[in-house]
Amino acid sequence: MYLGIDIGGSKTLLAVFTNDGKLSKEHKFATNPDYRRFLDDLAAALKSNFADFEFDYACCAVPGRVNRKAGIAEDFGNLKWHNVAIKNDVGRLVSAPILVENDAKLGGLSEALLVHKKYKKILYVTISTGIGGGIIINGKIDPVLADMEPGHMLLEHDGKLKKWEDFASGRAFREKYGKLASEINDQAIWKSFAANIALGLEELLAIIHPDVVIIGGGVGAHYEKFGKFLDEAMKKNESDMVKVPPIIKAQRPEEAVIYGCYEYVKQNA
Numbered sequence: 001m002y003l004g005i006d007i008g009g010s011k012t013l014l015a016v017f018t019n020d021g022k023l024s025k026e027h028k029f030a031t032n033p034d035y036r037r038f039l040d041d042l043a044a045a046l047k048s049n050f051a052d053f054e055f056d057y058a059c060c061a062v063p064g065r066v067n068r069k070a071g072i073a074e075d076f077g078n079l080k081w082h083n084v085a086i087k088n089d090v091g092r093l094v095s096a097p098i099l100v101e102n103d104a105k106l107g108g109l110s111e112a113l114l115v116h117k118k119y120k121k122i123l124y125v126t127i128s129t130g131i132g133g134g135i136i137i138n139g140k141i142d143p144v145l146a147d148m149e150p151g152h153m154l155l156e157h158d159g160k161l162k163k164w165e166d167f168a169s170g171r172a173f174r175e176k177y178g179k180l181a182s183e184i185n186d187q188a189i190w191k192s193f194a195a196n197i198a199l200g201l202e203e204l205l206a207i208i209h210p211d212v213v214i215i216g217g218g219v220g221a222h223y224e225k226f227g228k229f230l231d232e233a234m235k236k237n238e239s240d241m242v243k244v245p246p247i248i249k250a251q252r253p254e255e256a257v258i259y260g261c262y263e264y265v266k267q268n269a
Contacts, residue, residue: 001017001053002019002055002262002266003015003053003058003059003096004016004017004258005061005261006103006257006258006261007063007076008031009031009077010030011028011030011031012030012031012042012045013257013258014028014029014050015258015262016055017262021262027045027049033079033080035079039089039090046094055094056269057096057099058096058099058265059098059101059262059264060101061101061103061260061261062086062100062101063077063102063103063104063130064077064079064102065147065149066100066101066102068101070085071085071086071098072084073086077129077130078129086098087100097269099268101141101260102146102147104124104133104134105134105141106256106257106260107124107216107256108124108126108135108141108214108256109140109260110252110256110259110260111216111256111260112136112139113136114252115212118212120211121136121211122210122211122213123205123214125204125213125214125216125217125220126215126217127168127170127197127216127218127220128217128220129170129171130151130165130171132149134148135148150204151163151165152164152165153200157196164199167196168193168196170219177189182222187229190229193226194226194232195229197230198230201230202234202242209242213247214248215230215247215248215250216249216253216256217250217254220250221249221250223249231247234247
């Protein structure tokens with residue numbers, strides 16, 4: 001049995017997978033912003049919900065920069081945790097070998113494997129609280145750009161240089177419109193938001209030249225609301241040198257990361 005731990009800025013998802021990839025059980029709890037209290041909550045959740053399971057491996061997905069060799073999460077994005085020994089800390093609670101990886105890379109891995117027979121070079125962009133991304137080539141996380149943080153790209157917006165995720169993420173969406181993406185159907189709002197997404201995506205295409213772009217995350221789950229506007233915005237600036245590939249919605253936009261935990265263990269255990 002394999003355990004996936006997806007640590008998010010607001011919630012943490014635990015999921016147990018059988019060796020053949022079947023999701024057996026899952027449990028979700030609020031992520032405490034205090035790291036020590038988070039570990040206490042994780043211990044309680046494991047004891048209450050997964051005491052009957054014995055795990056061969058576990059994979060911990062973190063929303064930030066990772067020192068994979070040392071098992072240290074150096075930064076956690078919207079969580080104010082820095083240089084925490086996540087591998088050792090979680091390992092003491094799980095009593096199983098732990099792998100640690102960035103959440104967006106894991107989400108990209110699971111989504112890429114669903115389409116890898118058709119596309120070999122995949123750019124995965126997750127739009128949630130922040131913006132993350134990963135490049136998957138031939139079914140593996142690209143090690144060259146394994147630490148890419150596209151949400152932190154500086155782009156000109158409203159006459160100022162801003163981080164992409166400061167005007168095109170789920171957090172930015174809620175700050176501007178006062179509602180969640182799920183609560184808005186106004187096409188004018190979605191057209192404006194799609195233009196913001198296009199600004200960063202155009203930069204990524206010029207560098208990466210992927211075969212396909214997959215959009216996931218909490219906002220990505222509402223791709224039907226803005227997909228046509230995003231396609232229009234991207235096509236408007238397409239050139240002979242930078243073609244716009246197919247842009248598609250993730251098949252499991254809000255569960256991609258936890259399935260990626262399973263796939264990553266299968267590849268690296």
